[in-house]
Amino acid sequence: MGITLQTLKNRIRQTLDAVTLSPEQTGAETAYIMRYILNLDDVAVLSDPDREIPDTLEKQVDEILKCRVERRVPIQYLVSKAWFYGLELFVTPEVLIPRPETELLVDQALALATPSGCRRFLDIGTGSGAIALAVASRLPEGCHVVATDVSSGALRVAGHNARNLGLSGKVVFLEGSLFEPVEGDVFDVILSNPPYIDPAQRDTLAPEVREHEPALALFAPEDALHFYREIANRAGQHLNPGGWVIVELGMGLAEAARNCFSGAGFSTVRIEPDYAGIERMLTARL
């Protein structure tokens, strides 16, 4: 006889507790397993706690819990799914798992998008396509998004997400470093959540991040400011007059990143905190 749904859910929670940082994270990760492995939501447990779970499913869940706890694989890679800005994205270890604080960047980009205002958006280092697709899903008619990445593996995942979400017609994906794939092209808004971790900080990262997320997505070459300097110095050639740059900031980088943009001739440079009070978003206008 198989075990009950309630018993399995309790086992999932207790096992995950060993590696999660808060009860909220345990709840969220449990929900991922319930939804994507058992095809159930919380209502199912409440309404039918004694339902029997087939042995094969129980084994599948145990296998996932083992990878999660022993190898510290992020839950999103184990179920190949992550949520971002209300979109369900396909993710593999070739892409960074989109972070909730990055949703603020999307909010700021959308605030600039009006049919008569900003119409052309560029997302540099698109990874899973999270930012580009979230922006594209809410843009008014007549707006366009171009998204780039140096990683062909990431672009395959992003393209897959665009097709799954019915957004292929609204985003063009191009491969190459920084502005290389958009030579001669201009935009109204340039967006980026670039790699911003100093390689010297590698040992301070959680094992989930350090061992499993792509190094190319995490670490800035040389030092943490690399991509802010590059974007600040080169964005001018790719922006319409009055155009904007919005970039996500690593913790503690706000003032140094501000100097990169002011020094490159951007007028207003605004910095805003995330929900945890960390200075997270930099918006600069040419």
Ligand code: SAM
């Ligand atoms: N935009 C996604 C998000 O917010 O979830 C992914 C951001 S991840 C921090 C940075 C991305 O930049 C990775 O997908 C990585 O492959 C890409 N990348 C790294 N170096 C790059 C470069 N020189 N030019 C363009 N993209 C680069």
Ligand code: GLN
């Ligand atoms: N926000 C990610 C982290 O803290 C890093 C992503 C990045 O470098 N842009 O692990």
